[in-house]
Amino acid sequence: MEKEVFDYSKYTDSVHRMGRIGLSIGAVMLLSAPFLFAYFLDAEIEWNGFLSAIWSVLIVYVPSCIVEYLIYVPLLGPGASYLSFITGNITNLKLPCAANAREIAQAEVGSKENEIISTLSVATSSLVTMVVIFIGVLLLIPLTPVLENPVLRPAFDNVLPALFGALGYQYFRKSLRLTVLPLSFMTLICIIVPSLMNQTSIMIIACGALSIGLSWILWKKHILK
Numbered sequence: 001m002e003k004e005v006f007d008y009s010k011y012t013d014s015v016h017r018m019g020r021i022g023l024s025i026g027a028v029m030l031l032s033a034p035f036l037f038a039y040f041l042d043a044e045i046e047w048n049g050f051l052s053a054i055w056s057v058l059i060v061y062v063p064s065c066i067v068e069y070l071i072y073v074p075l076l077g078p079g080a081s082y083l084s085f086i087t088g089n090i091t092n093l094k095l096p097c098a099a100n101a102r103e104i105a106q107a108e109v110g111s112k113e114n115e116i117i118s119t120l121s122v123a124t125s126s127l128v129t130m131v132v133i134f135i136g137v138l139l140l141i142p143l144t145p146v147l148e149n150p151v152l153r154p155a156f157d158n159v160l161p162a163l164f165g166a167l168g169y170q171y172f173r174k175s176l177r178l179t180v181l182p183l184s185f186m187t188l189i190c191i192i193v194p195s196l197m198n199q200t201s202i203m204i205i206a207c208g209a210l211s212i213g214l215s216w217i218l219w220k221k222h223i224l225k
Contacts, residue, residue, distance in 0.1 A: 008112055012078060015119070019082030026086050067205050075099070077115030080122040087126045092160070096167050097125040177218060182211045 038045050072090055073081045076098055084094040101121035107114040147156065172179040186207050190197050197203075 011116075015079045015082070019078065022082060022086055063205065067208065071204070071208060075109060076118045076122065077110075079115060079119030083119065083122045083126060087122075087129070089129065092164070093125055093129060094122045097121045099170075177223065178211065178215055181214055182207050185210060 035045070037043070068090070072084065072095065075095065076084060080094070080098055084090045087094070098118040098121050101117050102109070102114050105113065105117050107117050146152065172183065186203065189203075189206075
């Protein structure tokens, strides 16, 4: 029997088709939820307040969406990107999982292998996340005394900083020349203006622009390969 050859073009076509369908269904469900609640609860929508709230959200999230698209899609590939934008938690879950899987498989960013591996890793991460959340909801009440224990509370408050620090160091140590200036700049800005620590979208744009500009200068000077 002749062995079937994997057709990568057909695979990417199916990924884009299913991804667009999934994103469209997700967008319709998210946007229709408030109207469905209003309909079933017989509540009247105050359109002036609704449009004002939508406009204030769009000002922040439209630039963020554009930046995240330009940053994440080249790293993840189409399949993993569709899954990530539907399920969320890209920065703290999906992207680290994909990056770790890529390093284990020794795949290059932008390669066919990387796109398939990223898709599998993000899909696995999404399934594991749903299982963990389901178990966490079931155990929320029994574990409440443990989670609110004043002795353990500082450890729980520092889980995310510890996680991001460990993940970030893996990338920082690969090119210290490229890392020192953006990291120092962002740290200084957050110390001077602490409120910016909650403005992740704005900080990503600033740090991304600085990193790209610095990497281009180092590359032109043949310092960075």
